[in-house]
Amino acid sequence: MTDAAPVTMPAYTPEEWTAHVVGLGGKPFHARIVREQVFGQGVLDYAAMTSLPTALREALAETAPILSSREVDRSTARDRTTKLLLGFPRGDGDEATVETVYIPPRRADSPKGATLCVSSQVGCPVACPFCASGRLGLVRNLEAHEIIEQYVRGRAIGPLSRSVVMGIGEPLLNLDHLVRALDVVHDEMGIGARKITVSTVGFPARLRRAAEANPRFQLAISLHTPFDDQRDELVPAMKGTQIDEVIAAADHWFDVTGREVTYEYVLLGGTNDTPDHARALARRLAGKRCTVNLIPYNPVQGDAYHRPAPDDVEGFRAALEQAGCVATVRWSRGMDSDAACGQLRVRHAAG
Numbered sequence: 001m002t003d004a005a006p007v008t009m010p011a012y013t014p015e016e017w018t019a020h021v022v023g024l025g026g027k028p029f030h031a032r033i034v035r036e037q038v039f040g041q042g043v044l045d046y047a048a049m050t051s052l053p054t055a056l057r058e059a060l061a062e063t064a065p066i067l068s069s070r071e072v073d074r075s076t077a078r079d080r081t082t083k084l085l086l087g088f089p090r091g092d093g094d095e096a097t098v099e100t101v102y103i104p105p106r107r108a109d110s111p112k113g114a115t116l117c118v119s120s121q122v123g124c125p126v127a128c129p130f131c132a133s134g135r136l137g138l139v140r141n142l143e144a145h146e147i148i149e150q151y152v153r154g155r156a157i158g159p160l161s162r163s164v165v166m167g168i169g170e171p172l173l174n175l176d177h178l179v180r181a182l183d184v185v186h187d188e189m190g191i192g193a194r195k196i197t198v199s200t201v202g203f204p205a206r207l208r209r210a211a212e213a214n215p216r217f218q219l220a221i222s223l224h225t226p227f228d229d230q231r232d233e234l235v236p237a238m239k240g241t242q243i244d245e246v247i248a249a250a251d252h253w254f255d256v257t258g259r260e261v262t263y264e265y266v267l268l269g270g271t272n273d274t275p276d277h278a279r280a281l282a283r284r285l286a287g288k289r290c291t292v293n294l295i296p297y298n299p300v301q302g303d304a305y306h307r308p309a310p311d312d313v314e315g316f317r318a319a320l321e322q323a324g325c326v327a328t329v330r331w332s333r334g335m336d337s338d339a340a341c342g343q344l345r346v347r348h349a350a351g
């Protein structure tokens, strides 16, 4: 908790929360009920928690609001993918906005819950030229309770089975807050470590430190090219960091945690999808237990990149497979709903 942030319910540890509820005249089991309702069921209003005494519900609403954010915008695509733009108080009277995306299973009758894509920072300092979020720069890190709040809002839409930290921001630059939030997601929302993926550009020293702490998530590294000079352009905050160093830190992660790494590769038509790229990428990853996840680019208005043709995507994937890499393609969902990373936020910033 910080002085500037509103002391919302998700900002309390379980112990602090019990003390707060007891301090208001409630019982420890009342504290557990609230946590179960908020984190387990996505209940956003104390008034709906009818198993609590009325006076306690009123006292909780006054002293510990469940949410600090406001829903600035919501858009739902034909495939039911729902994108939320959330505004958190910023301290200067302005609002810090982030995006959270609820991605339901492809089949409407699937018993599985949705995947929630959350943001780790307000804005992003990495400044990838193909990304809408990078255009606005970094505003601030999200607090742990603000990350949790994204999950609570996602749970309010429907059940969650998986999560990816692939929204706005670079997670390794806000790792302490993220790990605290993911502890709640893991322990109180029931999403297991193997169902949580954190995607990073892979700052080597931070990645090695993260591995030593053995956090409860899967690792995905956004590589985007096998060539150092091109990576300097595509991932500007990593300028001067050799791809070899990133891959060595990823190998260290695998050695320490025993969990395989996924390499994310945004396929930009005509930019990083040539046969040379496929061959060089395969050489870099030869003999490693890992998967390459190819993500055909989702166009952002006004940028210089374009989406590759489906045949070219398949050709790139097949070339990697022939060279011995495990490669999959992830077509993004919700194309009709500003689905590219950061687009909703950019649209609002532009008025």
Ligand code: SF4
Pocket: 124, 125, 126, 127, 128, 131, 132, 133, 134, 135, 167, 168, 169, 170, 201, 341
């Ligand atoms: S792609 Fe990811 S790391 Fe790059 S600017 Fe966008 S949010 Fe940041």
